Amino acid sequence: MKSRSPLVKRIAIIVSALVLISIVSMAATYAVSKSIEGNATAINLSGALRMGAFRLLAQVAQPAEGNASAGNISRLAARYESNLTNSLITQTIPNTADHPLAKQYSAIRAYWDQTLRPRLENHPQGTPVGADMLAATERYVDSVSQLVTMLERRTEARISLLHLIQLTSLAFSVLIIIALIIDLKNRVLRPLRKLVSIATAVGEQDFSRKANLQGNDELAQLGCAFDKMNSELTLTYSNLEERGRSKTEELEKSHAALQLLHTASRNLFANHDLCNGAVPMLQELEQLLGIGPILLYLHDKESTEPVQAVTTASTARPFYCRDHHCNACLVTPEVYDELPIDEYDGRRLLLPIRTQSLLLGTLEVWYPAEKGLSDMTRRLLETLSDQLATAIFLERQITEEQQLTLAEERTVIARELHDSLAQSLSYLKMQVARLRRLDIQGDQKNAHVAILDELSTGLNSAYRQLRELLATFRLKLDTPDLAAALRKTVEEFSGQLGKPVGLHYNLPPQALSPNEEIHTLQIVREGLANAVKHADATEISVDVLFESPQVTAKIRDNGKGLPKGDQPVNHYGLIIMRDRARTLGGQVAVQNRDEGGVEVILTFVPKSRHLIPSEMSST
Structure with a gap:
């Protein structure tokens, strides 16, 4: 079973103390009041005994009236004794024999029984009371007065004790209430004010306030929980701010990268030059995303191995480079050595460059091993590979269409040359052959033969070139x-x-x-x-x-x-x-x-x- 909490325990102790003090005070008051119950009656009856003793003495001194005078004194003495032994008096006398009040009462009873009553009963009726008789009566009355005094003092002592108990209870109650107020102030009100101020500060996104409450009660535990909550909220808020900043930076990078990809896609489709169009864009993308180098390999059906077409970092001019005025991909050996391009400090991502049915190439992206690639960077690189695939595919289609168009035009030209110029040359060759068979005599024969030889040589050369041209025009590039x-x-x-x-x-x-x-x-x-x-x-x-x-x-x-x-x-x-x-x-x-x-x-x-x-x- 779980133990009672400290705060509730303290309150229970204080309430229990107040209840205990009240109970003790009421019990003591009850006991004291019970102890002095009947004391006033006993004091009055005791005081009446003194008067009764003198009345008996006066009655004895009066002259007797008739034969019943002796019996009258005995009755009066018996009545007086009944008053002396009245329960209202005896109940106020302690039961212990050694108590002064009990001793005094016993002495009075003994003096009455042994001295005063016998003298009163044996004194002749109507005779004057002697000095001895008067002295005995006064001695008895003094004893009774002393008893009354003792009863009064005992009653006053009990009343003083009652006052002391009440004052003590009041003092303890006041002290407990003061202690309760101080404890509530220190252990409840002050911590509550701190907790309320911390809650208000948390509502205003101020997580620097600390309660620093000591103890192990509920409010101290609540304060510790508030402090822990503030620390966690500070960490969480800073993490959220950091995540917000990183997300903002990531979105800014993504936006810049998308703008770069958009511009690059227009350049790729505009100038039809993969190297000039891709390298500057890839280098900007590397700086933006913290990756690189990036290499592009193209697949060719005439080659069993992929052919490197683009690189963003090289110490020597690539084999495929056609513009020696461009140094975009050239870097110093020091810069090249810092790039993550080996198995120790770099990782490589390979992305296929493909259309729905054709694999065109591979995009090789290196990045630092300790940094990794975010999902946003992967998506951007996948978008880049799609754009490159579209650009390369369209470039190949344009090239093939241009080649087909050129082949068709040359086929038409070859057919036209065959049907026109080739036949004309054949006709001219036949005419030259006819001229050779003519018998030309005289001084012009040698000149005619030389001219015919030149014509024949020119026609044969032109005819051979024409046939070669026709063969070339009819050759198709597949x-x-x-x-x-x-x-x-x-x-x-x-x-x-x-x-x-x-x-x-x-x-x-x-x-x-x-x-x-x-x-x-x-x-x-x-x-x-x-x-x-x-x-x-x-x-x-x-x-x-x-x-x-x-x-x-x-x-x-x-x-x-x-x-x-x-x-x-x-x-x-x-x-x-x-x-x-x-x-x-x-x-x-x-x-x-x-x-x-x-x-x-x-x-x-x-x-x-x-x-x-x-x-x-x-x-």
Whole structure:
């Protein structure tokens, strides 16, 4: 069973003390009043005994009237004795024999029984009372007076005791009440005022007030509970404020990140350049969210491994970089070493970049291991991966549509050339053949033969170039890059050569626009055609290399080389290759190799945007 609480215990003790004092006071008052009950009657009766003694003495001295005088004294003495032994007197006499009052009463009784009564009864009626008789009577009356005095003193003592008990009870009651008031003030009222002030302060969001109440009663426990509550509220309020600040900062970061993603999405869809459009945005996102570096890998169907397309932090210029004036992703080794990119201080999050049915790439996000990633940051990165997926998918669609459009236009051009220019050239070749059969005599014969040879050579070269152009125009690019088309071209010329033509290709996926791919392919085909038909070569190799930011295409053979080591004059194929190189913004060189053979070198820098130039669409 739970013990009574201290405050209730103190109140119970005080109330019990007051009740006990009241009970004791009432019991003592009752006992004292009971003890003096009848004392006044006893005092009156005792006082009457003195008068009765003198009346008996006077009665004895009076002359007798008749024969009944002696009997009258005896009756009067018996009546007097009954008054002396009256219960109203004897009940006031203590029962203990050694009590002074009991001794005095016993002495009076003995003197009455043994001295005064016998003398009164034996004294002759009507004779004068002698001095002895009078002295005995006065001695008896003095004893009775002393008894009365003792009764009066005893009664007054009891009344004084009653007054003392009442004053003591009153004093104790006053002390207890004062103690109760002081205790209530110190233990109840003052703590209550503190608790009320603390409650008021809590209502005003002031949690610094403390009760600091001592003791183990209910109010002290309540004060301790208030202090603990204030401490917890202070901690909770500070935590709530901190959470509110962190949530506000998180929302501000989220808002800034969303604005950044919105701006980045417009840039990605506007300039069609993943690197220039994504790197600045990703770097701002890293600073905003406290993450990084971020790397983007693209998946290509011609490559078994993902190809890195974007990074936000690198100590060396990436392989795929096409703009050496841009240093956005380059950082110093010191900064790079501080980035969380190893297994000890960093963690990596991989997010797929995909549409509903196609996996386009992977977004690799590094972040500090001790910090982790918040849910908001994960959602923002997922949104970013969705935006990148949309941008990459649309870019690929645009590239494929441009490639298809270009292929369709070139197919139309090839058909028109075949139906018009090719037939005209064939007709001119037949006319030249007819002119050769004519028998021209005289001085003009040699001139006519020279002219016919030049016409025949020009027509044959133009016809061959036309057929090569028609073959190139009819060649379709089935992939966004050059790799498949080059492999088909190498297979075609390997059949014509009778030996495999070597191919070394390392261009990053989507490094070239469809227009750049077509021009590069045509230049490679022209170089291969010249090597197969004119060089008498046994080994031919093709190298298409990306030497950032430049693309280099080399066609080398081990044939007989160029006559006199010089480039042929008025060679239609070389003229067309140079025109194509100028279209690409580059140059082409044809030269003999030191180890023998010819080397055709095409160099150009790819454009930053994958768009079909207007001049090519009109060719």
